[in-house]
Amino acid sequence: MNQLMAIRAFARVVEAGSFTKAADSLDMPNASLSKLVQELEAHLGVRLLQRTTRRVTVTPEGQHYYDKTGLILKELEDVDTSFSISRSKPRGHLRIDVGGSTARDVLIPALPDFLARYPDIRIDLGVSDRAVDMVGDNVDCVIRGGALDNSSLIARHIGNAAMVTCATPAYLKQFGVPAYPDELKNGHRLVSYVSSQNGRAMPFRFERNKEKAEIKVEHRVGVNESNAHLAAGLAGIGVIQTFAYAAAPALADGSLVEILKKWRPAPYPFHVVYPQNRHVTHRLRVFIDWLVEAFPQRL
Structure with missing residues (x-):
């Protein structure tokens, strides 16, 4: 068993609340992810998740294990980032959620500049005005206007719209x-x-x-x-x-x-928002910095 991969798989199931969503976000078959979690439970000798046909719930032991290993995963990501950030260009996949008119009139027209600067970053845009479950849907950041009322999120002001x-x-x-x-x-x-x-x-x-x-x-x-x-x-x-x-x-x-x-x-304030317990990757950091620079010019 690859224990590190199994821990990451288990963490994504907890965050997504679903094996299917977790498997999609990790780009792996559902059966492979389920096997990793089962092997991790066998290794630990405890049940981490309770599965039914409709939902997945975390056992008390699973919640304790998630809390402890989450700190380890974050420290490991910080170490990896500290070595790679100065050596390599940001790369990988960003999932961004944005409102309809903001996507059409502000973000998408400006996006060619970002893609030219960072050719190794791939972007998926979720475009709607609905509230999104950032952790469950594995969204890296959300661009939203108006007042913010969720204290579990980190927000950075990126401009004001008339x-x-x-x-x-x-x-x-x-x-x-x-x-x-x-x-x-x-x-x-x-x-x-x-x-x-x-x-x-x-x-x-x-x-x-x-x-x-x-x-x-x-x-x-x-x-x-x-x-x-x-x-x-x-x-x-x-x-x-x-x-x-x-x-x-x-x-x-x-x-x-x-x-x-x-x-x-x-004027209507706009923010880029992301979960406070989510590790800020190099690619997300450069995207946020670019937003602060580019967004106000198009409002």
Whole structure:
């Protein structure tokens, strides 16, 4: 038995909560991973995992073993990195999760520069606005906007995006152009962005000098994905509040018209986020550093 490989296999099952997910993340057959864990249990003489047809749970002995060996694996990775980081170019596989419009308008257009700098790094992008289980889905980092409420994650600020409120010319001709935020409460149709995490509609926020306003009214349509949210605005369904970078082409060609310019919301913060108990590899570190440099230029 390759004990180190078996320990790593066991750790991935614990983190992923599934043999199938763990095997996929390690690029090995499910049967091979299962055999490694069984050999490790036989070597230790204890049951580390309880398996049923539906789920995998960690035994008390398994949790203790995971906690102890996790420290060893991290120290070993640190040693390996300290020797390799100065000798070799960063290489390997990065799994990154990012929201729809941010992927389309910000990250992907900038990505050729990163790939040119680091040709030995391979990237898989998960593109959606849903909340992702970073440990279970074996994601290296997530790019997200807005407030952060998970203290188990490490976040690095990478930029701020301007927000705009807009609608189509046809919509404004029919319903009128509001001069103040409160006018949106009377006779206007709003298309809200709905959080995929809690199902709540994000309020329309406005700010002028030190004066702030927040509009919470029943929306005509709610959308939980940023590209589709913009598309709803372009379809003339109602007023949307979205990222300036996402709306820029439509504003430039007149498909959308910005309203309430003097009441633009505060800039929207973006962060790159990763688990605090996850070892930061050389490839992830250079990607984060590149994001800090490249991201603000495209917001």
